[in-house]
Amino acid sequence: MNIKQPNFPYMIRDLTTSDLDQYNALLRYAFQVTEQELATAGWRDDEIKQSKFPVLERADILGCYDGDHLISQFAVYPIQMNVFDTIYPIGFITSVSTYPEYTGLGIMSRLMYQSLVRMRQKGQSLALLYPYSIPLYRRFGWEIVSDKISYSVKDRQIPEKLQANGYVRRVEWNDPSFMDLHTRFAQKTHGCLLRNALAWEEYWRWDEDDTCVAVYFNASDLPQGYMVYLIKEDVMYIKEMIYLNRDAQKGLWKYIHAHESMIDEVRGNTYRNESIAFEMEDGDIKETIRPYIMGRIVDLDAFLAQYKGVVSGSEGRIHFEIDDPILEWNRRSTTLVFQGNRCFSSQESADLHVRMSIGTLTTLLLGYKTAGELYWLEHIQGDAEAIQLLDKILPHCPPYISDYI
Numbered sequence: 001m002n003i004k005q006p007n008f009p010y011m012i013r014d015l016t017t018s019d020l021d022q023y024n025a026l027l028r029y030a031f032q033v034t035e036q037e038l039a040t041a042g043w044r045d046d047e048i049k050q051s052k053f054p055v056l057e058r059a060d061i062l063g064c065y066d067g068d069h070l071i072s073q074f075a076v077y078p079i080q081m082n083v084f085d086t087i088y089p090i091g092f093i094t095s096v097s098t099y100p101e102y103t104g105l106g107i108m109s110r111l112m113y114q115s116l117v118r119m120r121q122k123g124q125s126l127a128l129l130y131p132y133s134i135p136l137y138r139r140f141g142w143e144i145v146s147d148k149i150s151y152s153v154k155d156r157q158i159p160e161k162l163q164a165n166g167y168v169r170r171v172e173w174n175d176p177s178f179m180d181l182h183t184r185f186a187q188k189t190h191g192c193l194l195r196n197a198l199a200w201e202e203y204w205r206w207d208e209d210d211t212c213v214a215v216y217f218n219a220s221d222l223p224q225g226y227m228v229y230l231i232k233e234d235v236m237y238i239k240e241m242i243y244l245n246r247d248a249q250k251g252l253w254k255y256i257h258a259h260e261s262m263i264d265e266v267r268g269n270t271y272r273n274e275s276i277a278f279e280m281e282d283g284d285i286k287e288t289i290r291p292y293i294m295g296r297i298v299d300l301d302a303f304l305a306q307y308k309g310v311v312s313g314s315e316g317r318i319h320f321e322i323d324d325p326i327l328e329w330n331r332r333s334t335t336l337v338f339q340g341n342r343c344f345s346s347q348e349s350a351d352l353h354v355r356m357s358i359g360t361l362t363t364l365l366l367g368y369k370t371a372g373e374l375y376w377l378e379h380i381q382g383d384a385e386a387i388q389l390l391d392k393i394l395p396h397c398p399p400y401i402s403d404y405i
Contacts, residue, residue, distance in 0.1 A: 010107065012114065015061040015073065022070035023056060023063075023095070030097030058198050060122075061095065062115055064107050072098035074111035076119060077405050080194040081126065082186055083366070084309035084395070087194065091119045091298070092405045093129035112140060113326055116298050120329075125302035126362075128295045130404050141296045141325050143359030145368045146191060146401040147273050148292035153266040157282040160260075164251030166218040173204060177223040178213050185242045190367065191399020202405050216243065216251040224248035227255070231263060238268030240402065273398035293401045297362045300330045301345065308341045309365060314393035315339050317348065318386050321355040330358050338393045352389065354382030364390070367397040 015023055055061075055075065064072040075095040081088050093115075098108055119127060131137045134144065171178055179200065186192035195203065210232070216225040225248030227241040236259060243249040256266060270276055271292065277283040297303045300322070316338045324330035335350045336343055343365075354371075356364070360379045363369050371390035374380045380387065 008110070009066075010071070011065045012062055012110065013065065015056060015063045015070075017056050019063065019070060020056060023061070023073065026070055026073060026097050026099065027095060029099065055095070055198070055202075059094070060091075060115070060118060062111050064098075064102075064111060066102070071102045072107045072111060074108065074115050076115050076124075076127070077198070078122075078124065079196060079199060079405070081128075082188075082190055082192050082194070083126070083307070083399075084190050084397075085188075086306050086308050087187075088126055088303075088306060089122075089124050090126040090128060091115075091122075091124045092193075092403075093127055094405050096129070096132075109140065109326070116327060120299045120302070123302065125297065125299040125306070126295060127298050128293050128401065130292070131294045134291065134294065137294050138359060139325065141327065141358045142294040143296065143357075143363045144291040144293075145295040145363050145366050146271060146291075146293040146399045147289055149270045149273070149275065149287055149289045151266075151268055151270065151276055151288075152286040153280070154285075155260055155264050155266075157280060157285055158257045158260060158266060159253050159279075159281055160257050161281070162250040162254045162257070164216070164247050164254055166216055166224065166247065166251050168214050168216050168251060168255040170212055170214050173211070173213055175213065175215070178215055178226050181215070181223050181226050181244070182242065185244060188244075189400050190397055191401050193401065193403045195403070199403060199405060203403070211239070214252070214255055216248045216255070218247065225252055227252050231259070234262070234264040236263045236266045238266065241268065241270075269402075271400050271402045273400075293399075293404075295362050295366065297330065297358055297365075298327070300332075300358070300361075303365075304336075304343050304345060307343050307365065309367065309395060310338045310341045310343055311393050311395055312341050316389045316393050317346075317350040317352070318389065319350040319353045320361075321353070322358060322361060323356075324358040327358070352383050352386035354380055354386045354390070356380045364394065366399050367395050368399065370394075370396045 059075045059077045061073060061075040063070050073095055076091040077094050079092050081090045182195060186194045211230045214227050215223050218224050224245060225243030228239040230237045241252055275287055277285050277287060317335055319335050321333050335346045335348050337346045360374055364371060371387045375387045
């Protein structure tokens with residue numbers, strides 16, 4: 001579909017697989033991937049192009065053209081996300097890039113708006129992205145919804161007294177027990193994405209050949225956790241560690257300790273928004289925390305229709321003033337009724353009032369920040385009683401989002 005807009009000299013249209021060369025060239029330029037870096041990672045340029053072919057086939061990608069020349073692009077990758085035990089169809093924004101000589105012309109904002117309109121039409125009420133500029137995306141209604149904690153544990157600090165009832169076995173990367181474990185984990189973990197075929201392809205795309213998968217099995221031989229890791233230059237790099245219970249967590253750390261003579265350090269990431277230092281016998285480890293994923297509600301009515309994040313048994317009625325800088329259908333003055341574990345919009349009156357942006361509402365409903373925190377930071381304005389009520393009826397449970405697509 002071609003979109004020609006008044007007083008806009010460029011053409012917006014869908015990208016297809018025939019645009020692969022231009023799509024890849026723009027990505028390479030925008031993210032400054034050099035030939036040397038590709039060679040170091042063991043990739044050839046033609047392999048990079050082919051690796052992005054499935055994205056062009058399965059994602060919804062809008063491009064802006066100056067004549068026949070692709071100058072900007074914005075991709076929406078369809079995937080599912082667990083939001084308080086409800087599976088939402090969402091869009092993960094990726095491949096956002098513009099040639100520098102075309103920046104500042106409003107091209108990206110047009111691509112974003114058109115993409116969000118399409119998401120609404122497809123029933124994707126929530127969007128996620130990994131931001132290259134947090135202030136920029138905040139201006140368009142996005143807000144931080146998850147963190148990434150990176151840790152470094154010296155060999156002498158690895159827990160050594162942990163006991164587990166099961167055992168660990170290394171498996172192939174495509175072992176069904178490993179991939180099924182992630183699905184089970186995602187189905188019980190707020191914020192986790194349910195990886196489809198393309199998400200798994202992206203997951204493995206840049207890994208080295210020596211990357212290993214280790215699965216923890218309980219005493220009944222049932223898989224309960226796994227870790228993906230690489231040992232290189234005396235360091236164990238943990239790409240991912242998930243577990244369904246405490247026994248699996250202990251079993252995986254026991255497995256890590258079994259490598260004590262091979263490594264000097266363990267480095268990894270966690271997305272649970274909680275420090276691992278407290279779990280260590282020697283908790284004097286290095287941890288760094290940084291914002292990771294931003295999100296925004298695309299269609300508030302559709303999002304609330306599925307939302308089950310209200311604390312069970314809670315009740316309340318608050319009048320909301322909601323502003324959205326780009327999506328006019330989200331701007332409103334309405335009463336939100338919280339009842340049971342649901343939340344819905346009503347025209348009934350309410351004694352309590354709050355005012356916030358769509359980004360703030362997103363981070364609040366996803367549990368990343370409490371109403372009290374957002375009120376203190378002046379992201380919410382309104383009655384103190386309304387803030388207290390919101391913190392009673394909405395859980396503080398930051399999303400676990402580990403994927404970067």
